[in-house]
Amino acid sequence: MRVLVVGAGYAGATAAVRLAGRSRGRVDVTVVNPRPRFVNRLLLHHVAIGRRVAAPGLRDLLGTAVTLVPGRVVDLDPAGGRATVAGPEGVRVVAFDRVVLATGSTTAVPLAGGEHVHAVGDLEAAQRLRPAFAALRPGADVAVVGGGFTGLETVAELAGRRPDVRVRLVTAGEVGAWFTRRGAEHVRTTLRELGVEARGGTRVRAVEPGRLHLDDRGEVPAELTVWCGGFAAPPLAREAGIAVDDRGAVLTDATLRSVSHPAVLAVGDAGHTPGPGGDRYSMSCQFAFPSAAHAADLLRAEALGQPVDDALDLGFTARAVSLGTRRAVLQPTTRDDVARGRAWTGRAAVLAKLVQVRGVVAAIGVERRLPGTARWPGAEPRAAVASAP
Numbered sequence: 001m002r003v004l005v006v007g008a009g010y011a012g013a014t015a016a017v018r019l020a021g022r023s024r025g026r027v028d029v030t031v032v033n034p035r036p037r038f039v040n041r042l043l044l045h046h047v048a049i050g051r052r053v054a055a056p057g058l059r060d061l062l063g064t065a066v067t068l069v070p071g072r073v074v075d076l077d078p079a080g081g082r083a084t085v086a087g088p089e090g091v092r093v094v095a096f097d098r099v100v101l102a103t104g105s106t107t108a109v110p111l112a113g114g115e116h117v118h119a120v121g122d123l124e125a126a127q128r129l130r131p132a133f134a135a136l137r138p139g140a141d142v143a144v145v146g147g148g149f150t151g152l153e154t155v156a157e158l159a160g161r162r163p164d165v166r167v168r169l170v171t172a173g174e175v176g177a178w179f180t181r182r183g184a185e186h187v188r189t190t191l192r193e194l195g196v197e198a199r200g201g202t203r204v205r206a207v208e209p210g211r212l213h214l215d216d217r218g219e220v221p222a223e224l225t226v227w228c229g230g231f232a233a234p235p236l237a238r239e240a241g242i243a244v245d246d247r248g249a250v251l252t253d254a255t256l257r258s259v260s261h262p263a264v265l266a267v268g269d270a271g272h273t274p275g276p277g278g279d280r281y282s283m284s285c286q287f288a289f290p291s292a293a294h295a296a297d298l299l300r301a302e303a304l305g306q307p308v309d310d311a312l313d314l315g316f317t318a319r320a321v322s323l324g325t326r327r328a329v330l331q332p333t334t335r336d337d338v339a340r341g342r343a344w345t346g347r348a349a350v351l352a353k354l355v356q357v358r359g360v361v362a363a364i365g366v367e368r369r370l371p372g373t374a375r376w377p378g379a380e381p382r383a384a385v386a387s388a389p
């Protein structure tokens with residue numbers, strides 16, 4: 001069986017090494033990725049403030065059992081089993097029997113003036129933000145839009161790096177609303193101490209150079225705006241005629257197979273997979289790794305002629321959110337990813353975040369050396385033992 005994995009982020013790299021390692025030569029695994037180095041997306045806001053972020057070479061990370069094709073899939077024929085790849089060596093066609101879409105997500109700016117904003121959703125955007133942020137004059141106004149995890153982490157990093165500029169967070173919901181009380185208080189206090197002016201309950205209507213226009217007719221001065229208001233999948237799946245949701249993510253059944261094209265599986269941010277409650281699993285590492293491992297196991301079973309109708313069984317446990325270099329919140333969650341219980345805010349939380357961001361690359365290496373090791377908690381409390389990253 002020839003399996004093509006499109007994208008070598010967390011999900012694509014994990015799926016590829018697990019499948020190649022576990023199928024013992026019965027499956028040819030090819031990975032297409034635009035860059036020769038791994039991008040640790042969890043640290044793109046660090047790239048934006050000029051911090052050095054490790055970027056291991058993909059050939060070493062994926063190992064010799066996986067064929068790496070540098071380039072971007074620009075056209076996909078899921079029924080015909082052909083992908084057109086544009087890369088440094090020109091355009092070529094890669095044939096496949098099954099394709100795993102692991103193309104991740106990028107920043108989506110769904111309003112007028114989107115061309116004026118910066119972002120941290122992909123490497124190129126973070127690299128563009130870096131010189132623009134560094135060039136700001138002292139006293140300049142900076143706005144981060146979006147109070148989700150990416151917005152909180154980004155605003156804290158920007159404010160920590162440049163105490164000489166005025167940093168504001170503008171978010172439609174309450175600031176820190178997702179956390180339980182203690183976690184939310186820690187978020188708000190930390191942002192205050194970093195000098196961030198946080199404005200909750202404020203929706204941005206349009207962006208123009210120098211300012212944000214709000215729904216309530218107010219304005220926020222912003223020489224530089226960083227949009228953290230939401231991610232969407234790249235257009236490849238939609239353009240290929242695969243059924244997608246309104247954010248371009250592939251609609252899959254609970255086994256991760258596309259509902260429109262059975263030869264297509266989608267993992268990580270690229271897939272819209274219903275969890276046990278019916279809602280989509282959130283775009284996160286906690287979904288990327290297990291979904292990738294599950295897809296690899298499903299394809300291995302298919303290649304071996306075994307039953308392949310297992311649904312992904314996944315439960316969330318906690319979220320770690322950094323707030324600059326020295327603060328973080330570790331928030332336990334229900335298996336359905338709802339904040340619960342007492343949030344950790346001290347050194348344990350900072351350490352947990354450090355382990356998470358460093359652990360993602362390590363976890364891919366472990367999966368390559370010892371394929372099949374990654375495990376994760378199941379949706380039901382007694383379903384499985386947690387040992388996933």
Ligand SMILES: Cc1cc2nc3c(=O)[nH]c(=O)nc-3n(C[C@H](O)[C@H](O)[C@H](O)COP(=O)(O)OP(=O)(O)OC[C@H]3O[C@@H](n4cnc5c(N)ncnc54)[C@H](O)[C@@H]3O)c2cc1C
Nearest residue numbers: 007009010011041042072073103104268269283284285288
């Ligand atoms: C700043 C930031 C902080 C974050 N913090 C957290 C956090 O603390 N916890 C958490 O759980 N999640 C966090 N996330 C989200 C997390 O990074 C994503 O959920 C995760 O990266 C998804 O992994 P993925 O493999 O699906 O996609 P990605 O890691 O985005 O990888 C997708 C890969 O596919 C490639 N690709 C795309 N299109 C094509 C194509 N046509 N052809 C070939 N290759 C293609 C891309 O170049 C990329 O290499 C954060 C995200 C950002 C941006």
